[in-house]
Every structure is written in C-alpha cells, then in structure tokens.
Amino acid sequence: MELTKDVKLVPDVSQEKLVDLYKQMWTIRFFDEKVDEFFAKGMIHGTTHLAVGQEASAAGACALLNIEDKITSTHRGHGHCIAKGATADKMMAELFGRTTGYCKGKGGSMHIADIDIGNLGANGIVAGGIPLAVGSALTAHMKKQSYVTVCFFGDGATNEGSFHEAVNLASIWKLPVIFVCENNQYGMSGSVKEMVNVEHIAERADAYGIPGEVADGNDIVDMMNKTHDAIERARSGEGPTLIEAKTYRWKGHSKSDAKKYRTREEEQEWKAKDPIKRFKNVLVEAGILTEEKAEEIRKDAKQEIENAVEFAENSPMPTEDDLLTDVYA
Amino acid sequence: MREITYMEAVREAMSQEMRKNEDVFILGEDIGVYGGAFGVTRGMIEEFGPERVRNTPISESGIAGASVGSALTGMRPIVELQFSDFITIAMDQMANQAAKIRYMYGGKGKVPMVLRTPSGSGTGAAAQHSQSLEAWVTHVPGLKVVQPSTGYDAKGLLKAAIDDDNPVIFYEHKTLYKTKSDVPEEPYSIPLGKADVKREGTDVTIVATAVMVQRALDAAAELENEGISAEVIDPRTLVPLDEETIVNSVAKTGRAVVVHEAVKRGGYGSEIASMIAESDAFDFLDAPIKRLGGAPSPVPYNPELEKAHVPQVPVIIQAAKETLIKA
C-alpha cells in the first residue's frame, strides 16, 4: 500500500485503522504528559517512566496484533498498554492507586497488565519480561495456538543475561515471539554508545541465529512493516525475530532526572523527528486526514485523558482488607 | 503395599499427571535421554517425547522465566533444576516474577508451576552443589515451598504441587532419592500445609525437615531407651506451614527442638521457633526452644567435615535432653 511517494506500507491496513493509530499515539503522549504533570504536582506517588517521543514503536509494533496475541512490556510501558488496547481510565486509576485500576491499585505504573486482552504485564525488572514472553510463545507452540507474543524491552535489557538466555531458547525452539528492542539511546543515564559495543543491537540476533532488523522507531509505518514480517515468520513457525526500534525518550529516565548525561541539542534533534507529527504528515499527504480532522483527533485524545483523570479521581481507594488478597491463587 | 524409591515416587507423580493432563510438561537441563542429573526423569522422554520432556540449554533464568510465562498463558510446567544451588540464577524469575505476578496484577493471572530441585549435602559435591537454601524462597510471599522426607510424601505432595495454581518450589533431597518406602500406585494428593506427625510422643517435640526427619526418628528411638518420649513432626511444606499441628504438639510436650540441614543462622527453623514462641504454645513452653542447623560455613568437601557441618543423630538427642534438663 503506497501511502505517499516515499512511504510504502507493507501490511494491508484500512484507513480507519491508520486514523485510529494516529489517535492512539496522541493518547499515549497525553497520558504520559498528564502523568508527568501529576507527579510534578505530587498528585500521584511512587515513580514512573515516561515514553514521550516513543509512541510510534509502541503503536506500530502492536498495530497488527489480534486480541489473542500477547505482549510483555517494561517499566516504560504505558504506551505498550494503550497500544495493546488498554483504556486510559483504568490505567490512570491504577496510577492513582484506586480499586478500579487494572491492578486494583496494587501494581502501579510498572505493573499494569490485562491478560484478557493479551497484555501479560509491564515489568519492573529490566529484561524480566523477556523470558516470560518466551514462555508465552512456548505455550502457543505446545498448544498449537496461532498467537504471537511481542516482547518489548529497552536497549539496557540486552545486556542482561535473561535476554540472551531467553532469545536463545526462543531460537532453538523456534518460538512465535517478536523481540522488540526499543533503543531509546539510554539505559537510565547509560548511553547505549558506552554500554554496547556494536552499532546496532539488532546485530545481536546473529549470535542466536535469528533475523535482526533495525527499524526507525519514530516512524510508525516502518515499525508496522518490520513487525509485519516478523509476525509472518512467527505465525508460520519460523521462529523469532529481533527488531531494534531506534527512538528517543524525550523525558528523563524517571521523575527526578536532571538529564546531565546528554545535551539539550541532542534532545532538540530528536524532537524534530516527532513520530506523531511525522505520521500526521504522511496521513495528510496520503489524503487520509485533513489538518482540521487531525486537530480534532488530537483534541479528542486530550479529552479522553481528562476523562480518565476524572474517572480515576472519583474511584474508590482500596482498604486494608485488600492487603492480603491475591497473594495466592 | 508396593515399595519404591523416593526418586521413583517423584517420577511416578510427574508421569501420572502428564498422562492425565496435556498442559503438564517438564523442562530442564539434561532431563532428556540422560534422565536428569540424578536420573529422576529417566525414561520419561521415551514415553512423552521431547516436546513435553523438554531438554533445555544451561539457562536457569531463561527456563524459569519461560516456565512463568507459559504458566501465565495456560500451561502447568515443571522445571527441574539440577541442583538447588542454581536457584540463585533463577531467583529473579521466581522471586520477582512468579511470586508477585498475581498480586501485582490485582488478582489477575496465575502461575501454576513447580520448580523441582534437589538440595542438601552428603554427596561430597562441596560448597556450590550442596546447599539448602529453602529459607530464601520461604521469605517471598507468593511462593509455596515443599520439602518431602519420604517417597510417599514426595508423590502425594508433588501431585498437590502440580495441581496448585501457584508457583511451588519443591525441594527434593539427593540423599533421599534412593530411600524406599511404601507408595501406592494410584495417584493421590497430600494437601500442602499439612504436617505429618511421624512419631507420637509426650516429652519433647522435634520438628524436622527433609533428611533430618529420619535422623530425628533415629534420635527419638534412642531417647525412648532412656525413657524420653519424643514426638517427631515433619512440616512437609514450609509455606504454607501447618502451624496448628506444631503448636498443639508443643503445647502438649512443652518442649521444642527444631532441626534442619540448612545453615542455622537465618534458617527456616528460626521461623518455626518464632512462630511457636508467638503462639498459644508459649504458655506451655517449659524450656527454651532449641534450634539445630548447619554450621555457618559453606558445605565442605572432606567427608568428615561435611558430616560435621550438619546435625547428626547424637546432636538431636543431646538437644532433646537439654530441653528436659537431662543432658
């Protein structure tokens, strides 16, 4: 599907779906910006990790998934949640620690999960979700089910043993899993340039005998194209793929980060590659969206987050009676 | 009744469940044609094939995590770790993922998996292959911890563990694998959290786990010759712990000796002793609770040192007598 002269979309996707994805990217951004604001105001406690600027990789990698397909996510996972179909109100309620939240207020920002729609959960342990994704893929393989599992992790996670063990397992067992490494250039303060001695993390796939692809993580179309191929391979029993989505996190690592490890110029360079603006331009150029319609969608997304906040604020708090429930099944 | 070894009982429990339930499978290092480090899975790959008796690379974290993921998505995996020392490598997946997922997710999802692993010294395997680290996992809410001392218990408890919807750490003992006991052929389940009074007595309660159960029974037999009636309780599962049986026994005898092979400092015996002290049995305690456990050193290689590292029968006898002021 030729969107513009330069932009070709491989998978067969409806125009409505593309418009939905555009809105979804705004939802992701506004959600995280709202969370950022609330943290700054001290309205929610704990910590949070924002994915502002990384919307295309989350939305793009999940764009082609069915409800039966699974994802595993990371500490920077709000975007993945929304991309996999979570609603902003239950997410916001979770951050507010309310019983209406996805985890009844027991998980918080780093543990949002919705197994019913295939979200196997965000994860506070770097690389912690990678073996889980492999296990999920193992189930699909053993039960001969057709679902695939998209496994999100960051550049930092690829230096964890779990990554290597899990990718190797998936490879030798040819499991239907797509490893999506969101290389946002920093593992907390550690620059990927200092921490990894290969140009592309995707090269690490070679070590396990699986395909490694570099994608433009700020281009949702490229993300869709690359995951499309990986999903095809996974569903056809050819095993896993490692996709490296090169992107950038606009905000700091977590709420108190002075970002001394990088320059403001570098940030501006990446902000110029704003994935949402880029996608809007493509859609407008392709005649799928007008500027006015785009603005309307943006406002809708913003309103959706406001509604979510209202929902969260009006939701009940858990009580001490809830403390010891759900420890065991 | 039929007599089989502890190891055969474990294998039988797994095989019977695997025949019954397609979701149950086993994965681990060298569990295929090799039969596992101790031979527990011998013959299983021939019956169930390599898909369900899944030989893995040496990746404890990876296979533990993959088990969690597969359990979360509908399978009932049994992980075999060659030595329980290696749980250190799988610990992130067990403690940070398996144990917490259900709670973190607000009660959604479950992780019905069993991690089987042999612990303990007595084989000359030295410091990195002889530890008893069960206390580590008992500390993590969300995990269940089982420690059978006989083949009969092993079979019934393993079925219960496989049937359980929670992650269960199932500690086998290397030196018990060859011990024989009467084990029914048909499948049966021993509920997790039910202690077994291995011997009734009136003067002192000895709470012993795993390989120490037999030693406690040997000690009780000798104590009987001296007119001391010892009750031996095997908790069988550390989490959940059958507090009632222990408390009732101590309330009856007024004296408690807690013995395990694991290093005494920070061992699960501390938990049992504290539990007794906090319970209704406190008012019936007529002597300080005695704890016996491994020495505060790594497990040594030299056979005499290795023996000296863990409680032996005379030490248990001595401790029991001390509670009776007869030592």
Next chain:
Amino acid sequence: MAKEVFMPKLSSTMEVGTLLQWFKAEGDPVEVGEPLFEIMTDKINIEVESYEEGVLLKRYYDVDEEIPVNAVIGYVGEENEEVPEEPPAADGEADDGAISQAEGGRKYTPSDVPTAVAPGTDGTPAAAVSGAEKAPADADGKVRATPAARRVAREQNVELGSVKGSGPKGRVHEQDVKDALDSTKATPLAGKIAGDQDVDLSQVEGSGPHGKVRKADVMQHTAASAQVQLSEDTERIKLKGLRKAVADKMVQSTSTIPHVTLTSEVDMTHVIDVRKSLLPIIEKQTGYRLSYTEILMKATSQVLEAHPRVNASLIDHEIVLNKSVNIGLAVDVEDGLIVPSVKEVNHKGLAELTEVSKTVGKKARDNQLTPAEMTGSTFSISNLGMYAVDGFTPIINPPETAILGVGRIVEKPVVVDGEVEVRPMMVLSLSFDHRAIDGAPAAAFLTDLKERLENPYGLLI
C-alpha cells in the same frame, strides 16, 4: 550436696522462731517427713518435719535460741559432707529487721501469701528444709522461669520466687512449681507416701488446715481407690446436699477435736418405773408419748447445771461456759443427720419436754426446722437405743465440747448387794473434747448422770 535447714516462716506475721528442741543429733540419719526440730512461734509450738533425707550434718543453734525466719539453722546431706562452720547469712537477717524474704528479693507482705502455697497461718510447717537455691532473682527482682512454669504459677497462685528451680541457673520449670504446690499442699510425710505410692496429690482431699493433705488422707485415698477398683459394679452416690454437710461437719469435728469417750452402764429399773407412771398422764395432757429420750434429756440437763465445763463451747481458743442448757437431739432423717436444739431443757418439765422434742423431731424429718431450732445447742444426745447397740463413740457437735451416746436398755444379770439379779441395763457413752475438758471432770459428770438416772425421782422435783 547438702541442703540447708531453714527456720520456716509459719505465718505472715512470724519474724522469729524459738528453738524448743532438736529431735536429731548431728550425725543422725534423717528421713523425709521425720520431725527434725520443734519451734515456738508467736502463735504455736510446732514440730518441723524434714523435706530431705540424709544425715543431719550440722546444728547451728541450741534450744531456746531465737532464730529469724529463713535463717539457716542446719544442714542435711550425705555423711561426711562438708558444711560451713558458721551459719550462712539469710535474708531473714536483714539488718533493717524487715520481714524480707528470699522470694525473688521482694518484701513479703501478707497479701503476697498465696493461699495454695502460703505457709499455714495457723502454723503448719512450710518448706522448712528447702534446696540450696531458690529461684534466682536478678537485681530487679525478676525470676528465671519458663513460660509454662509461669502459667502454672499464675493459675495456682504460686509465688514463683518461692519455688526452687531445677533448671540451669536455677530456672524454674513447670514441674518445679507443681512440686512446690504438692509440698505445700501436703505434709512432708504425706508427700513422701504419695510419692512412694504414686498417688497424685492433687486428687487427694486434705483434711488439714487449708486443705493440707496429711498422711491419713493419702492412706484413705489409696484405700478408697483400691476399694473402688475391687468392685466394678458399685453404685456411686455423689456427696452433696445434707450428706455433704454432714460429712464436712464430721470431718471437721474429728479432725480438730481430740475426742475421748467414756462409757458407763446404768441400771434403768427406776427410770422404767417413772416412765410407766408418767406416760399416761403426759399422753393425756399433751397427746405425745413420753420416751426415755426426754427423761435422759431432763436428767442430763440437771447434771449439766452442776458441771458447767461439760455444758461449754470451745470458740476461738476460748472455753465459753453456757448459762442455758440447750440440748441438741440427733435426729435421723433421710440421708442425713440433723441435730435440732431444744432450748432451756433444765427449765422445762417432762410434759413440755415431751411435746417439744416430739415436735422438733417431726419438724426435722419434715425439713421444717427454723434456723433458731437448728442452732444454739450446748450439749447433744444421740440415742441409738432403738437398735441393738450398747456403747459407741459419738462425735461431738462443735462448738459443743461433749456429747452423750445412749444405747439400748437390755436385761442383764448384775450383782446387786452380793446377789445376781436381772436388771434393765443401758450403756451411756460420753465423748468429750479433751481440749476443753479433762478426763476426771468428764468422768465425774458421767458418774453423776448415772446416779441421777438410777435414782430418778429427783427428776420429778
């Protein structure tokens, strides 16, 4: 190891005891329960039994010396064992003279005395000989004891500090508290017998002060349980109600009153004549038949007037001489015995007495006696004359000090003025409280009564 022999603290007010005599010389063997020495306190004289067996190794004090409570006055141990030449200092010798005790270093106040373990305030010997160490107390007065020992001590109201601990560093264990309970619950001898015969002292009812178990109690208990074991098909009747009251009263009487019973045979020839003559008259007048009981009451009351010591009550260590002669009449009722009191017998004629005694007898059987009719007697008569009983040993009805038992009238050959004659004879049995009455005055009373009955016409005066 030699055990110290202490001056026991026999009451909450006792500070010192005076040594009256030693029953053992140094070197003499001593058995558990054997009297070791006798002391005098502010209240009583008492023999102190040994808690230990062995040899009396040392006597630190001589007769007539005053010794503070808890002071070590000697040692019992194995032969040739070495003991100090001088008595070791005891807490009882505290220089401020306070009644300081070894018990956990606490001041010993009467309210601290738990009933179950308290040395009897009436002077029952307490732990006179105790182990070398009592429960060791820290400087702040804490006693080393196990939770179980503390629980039993709490339940049984035992002062933990007074219990000798058998554990390391003198730690008190549960059994120590139980032993202490048993030892204070029973006399040393009873304790020893109980130990030998494997009797659970808690199952034995003590007849001593505060339920203290004595040798006889243990013997009785073993005998009773042996009997019970013999006959499996026995019917068991619980001791309750009137039966229990009678039982308690009898135990109290026999266990506290030193009884002596005198008997004397009375020639009833003239009493029979008197009764024969008066019976129709009184029956006509009152509707009641005169019985020998009334004649006996009347005669007794007259003789009592001349023997006030026999018409006395012993109350709180005082002999109370009663002005009135109120005679208690033992009446056999269903499953028990009631002793209604007939007041001022000495001032009543036989007709009135007949009416009154018949009336109270009926009221007793009908359970209609008023409290006034049940109390106030100064002397009792128990008449078993309707049975084939001659003499018996009646039990005194306290606080009375004597009781007259009346047997049947039976014709016997007796020698009268050198000739054998058949006469109606009756035995009187007089039990008296030897604390209040000595043998001679009691005998004099009985003699006078016999004479009065053999010459009963004075009754008519």
